[in-house]
Each structure stands twice: as C-alpha cells, then as structure tokens.
Amino acid sequence: MNHPAPTETPMDATTPSPEFADALDPLLHQPLRTQIAAYLVGRGEATFSELKRVLQCTDGNLDAHLKKLLAADYLLQERRGGGPRVQTTYALTATGRAAFASYLSHLQKLFSLTQPVVTDHNDALLPRPHLA
Helix, strand or coil, rough: CCCCCCCCCCCCCCCCCCHHHHCCCCCCCHHHHHHHHHHHHCCCEHHHHHHHHHHHHCCCCHHHHHHHHHHCCCCCEEEEECCCCCEEEECCCCCHHHHHHHHHHHHHHHHHCCCCCCCCCHHHHHCCCCCC
16 A cells, blocks of 8 residues: 655754754753752852752752762852761852753743744733623
C-alpha cells in the first residue's frame, strides 16, 4: 500500500528552530536548580540552611542539586567558622551567572514567541460591560 510522503510543516515566525530548543541549559532547566540560581542572583550568597528554608526542600534534595551545580562550576562553596558549627555558604560563580543570564534570555525569547502582539493597549483590556 502506498502512503503519501510526509510533508514538512514550514517554519514560520512562531515556530522555534530546532537549535532554539537546544539552547536551554538542561542543568538549569530543573525547577529547584532554577530557584537556587535565581535566589543567589538576588541574594549574592546564602547558607545551606537559608536555601533549605527559603526553597522549602529536604536536606538530601537540596544537597543533590547543589552538588550538580558545583560539579558544573556554577556554584562556589565556602565553609566558614570553626568547631562544631561550620556554616557552608554558596554563591554563583561567573560561569553560573553567565549560564543563568543566558538561560533567562532563551526563556524570554521562547515566551515572546507565544505572546500575541498587542499594538493598541486597549486591545488588551477586557470589554466594557454593556449598561442598560
């Protein structure tokens, strides 16, 4: 039985290119790692306890994600203090900041592909109710 050859759908301005999909950093494209990076961008640095409290995650889950970011050189880890109360702080490295900025840029491009273009700001408003 002959089947018609599949036709390719032409790409238009709303279809992201295959290269675009590859541009999202898979390391940061995980919710908790995105949150860690975003928090550290705004905060500068944070302790393990602070990250755990703010992001509301378990020790094991946070530790696993921090290790992945550390292995990729996205984070810098520093142990402070002495004795039994050593505090570990984390901060984004220059590599981590650049990766996060690039990740956000790619998300913004993707987001702009899905948004309708509003040329008249009144178009974005809800219709006014009809008064009798």
